[in-house]
Amino acid sequence: MTKNLFDKVQLSSGQTFENRLVMAPMTTQCSFHDGSVTDELVQYYTRRAGGPAAVIVESTFIDNYGRAFEGALGADSDDKIPGLTKLAEGIKDKGSKAIIQLYHAGRMGTPELNKGRQPISASNVAALRDNAVVPRTLEVEEIEEMIQLFADAAARAIKAGFDGVELHGANTYLLQQFFSPHSNRRDDEWGGSRENRLRFPRQVTEKVRQTAEEMGKTDFIIGYRFSPEELEEPGITFEDTMYLLNHLADYSIDYFHFSINNWQRTSIIDTTDEQLLLEKYLDNANDKLKKIPIMGAGGIKSVEDAEEAIAAGFDLMSVGKAHLINPDFVDCLKNNELPKSLLTEGDDEKLIIPAPLWNILGFLKEKK
Numbered sequence: 001m002t003k004n005l006f007d008k009v010q011l012s013s014g015q016t017f018e019n020r021l022v023m024a025p026m027t028t029q030c031s032f033h034d035g036s037v038t039d040e041l042v043q044y045y046t047r048r049a050g051g052p053a054a055v056i057v058e059s060t061f062i063d064n065y066g067r068a069f070e071g072a073l074g075a076d077s078d079d080k081i082p083g084l085t086k087l088a089e090g091i092k093d094k095g096s097k098a099i100i101q102l103y104h105a106g107r108m109g110t111p112e113l114n115k116g117r118q119p120i121s122a123s124n125v126a127a128l129r130d131n132a133v134v135p136r137t138l139e140v141e142e143i144e145e146m147i148q149l150f151a152d153a154a155a156r157a158i159k160a161g162f163d164g165v166e167l168h169g170a171n172t173y174l175l176q177q178f179f180s181p182h183s184n185r186r187d188d189e190w191g192g193s194r195e196n197r198l199r200f201p202r203q204v205t206e207k208v209r210q211t212a213e214e215m216g217k218t219d220f221i222i223g224y225r226f227s228p229e230e231l232e233e234p235g236i237t238f239e240d241t242m243y244l245l246n247h248l249a250d251y252s253i254d255y256f257h258f259s260i261n262n263w264q265r266t267s268i269i270d271t272t273d274e275q276l277l278l279e280k281y282l283d284n285a286n287d288k289l290k291k292i293p294i295m296g297a298g299g300i301k302s303v304e305d306a307e308e309a310i311a312a313g314f315d316l317m318s319v320g321k322a323h324l325i326n327p328d329f330v331d332c333l334k335n336n337e338l339p340k341s342l343l344t345e346g347d348d349e350k351l352i353i354p355a356p357l358w359n360i361l362g363f364l365k366e367k368k
């Protein structure tokens with residue numbers, strides 16, 4: 001059956017996406033210093049809601065010491081719930097599902113961002129980047145507390161009225177750090193074998209689902225974002241990723257979200273391999289996984305791009321930068337209008353872009 005961009009998509013939790021296009025999570029760095037919601041943030045998201053089936057709110061830290069950015073958004077304490085409620089309501093009132101992405105930076109954090117604290121991770125191995133700090137290895141009790149922190153943040157999202165959360169298992173943050181053989185060198189039940197490295201993402205997912213059920217929110221959406229491969233040695237291979245996803249599929253995940261900068265991405269490890277990662281995924285998905293919608297990402301600028309990605313096999317597509325430069329992107333596609341960039345001088349009011357994102361827009365402007 002041919003898939004249409006404006007088909008409804010049924011999720012396993014019972015909720016429905018009104019179409020196949022979603023606003024991708026994009027960090028805006030415009031929260032208050034404590035991570036609570038600003039009016040600027042509410043305006044930015046509300047302006048872009050309505051067209052996409054769901055708006056995935058940017059990476060949101062679950063622990064006061066788990067930030068990866070200045071101005072990061074947080075769901076780490078109950079006093080953030082009123083602000084998060086405004087955000088969820090703003091998105092839902094326009095007609096999109098409100099989903100919030102939860103993360104802990106782990107070794108990608110720095111003491112400067114986290115009140116002087118040394119970052120933590122699965123093991124004390126620094127990330128391969130300039131000036132990376134060697135993290136402290138989490139004790140077993142701390143791992144159990146960390147799982148609870150993810151669940152507590154999800155509970156706050158529920159109280160604030162969000163329809164779901166996206167667990168940020170990508171972009172080298174803590175969930176990925178536990179699965180990665182580079183950052184996880186443990187020899188206890190939380191590391192070593194692939195089965196043990198799976199334990200943390202698996203238990204976080206399980207606990208979040210259990211928490212939603214205990215709160216009576218049985219239709220709570222849980223998405224999971226993953227980075228398909230790592231360049232580190234040892235690092236996550238695509239085969240490892242299929243192992244991860246085939247197992248996470250047991251925990252009623254509503255969608256899996258590729259974290260890639262272009263939906264047509266091929267392997268970054270074997271650059272001679274021309275097969276799309278998407279095709280590898282479809283070839284290797286078990287029966288449970290095949291029932292879960294997959295969300296692609298990267299490079300959607302027109303209706304043709306989106307249709308091509310859906311025809312290639314994605315069920316949903318997240319759209320990032322096109323939403324920055326055109327807040328009505330999905331409506332334009334729906335109305336058969338060309339999604340023009342509104343990126344011209346003096347567009348601040350039309351675009352409603354938080355100040356830190358102007359740097360990125362400047363970059364996009366140069367590329368036009």
Ligand SMILES: Cc1cc2nc3c(=O)[nH]c(=O)nc-3n(C[C@H](O)[C@H](O)[C@H](O)COP(=O)(O)O)c2cc1C
Pocket residue numbers: 024025026027028058059101168170171225259260261262297298299300318319320321322360
């Ligand atoms: C400014 C900016 C911030 C981003 N922040 C996040 C983030 O918080 N979480 C995440 O998973 N991806 C993040 N991304 C990646 C996007 O979700 C998306 O996958 C990427 O931009 C490719 O899609 P696009 O070509 O449609 O922009 C960010 C991208 C941009 C441009």
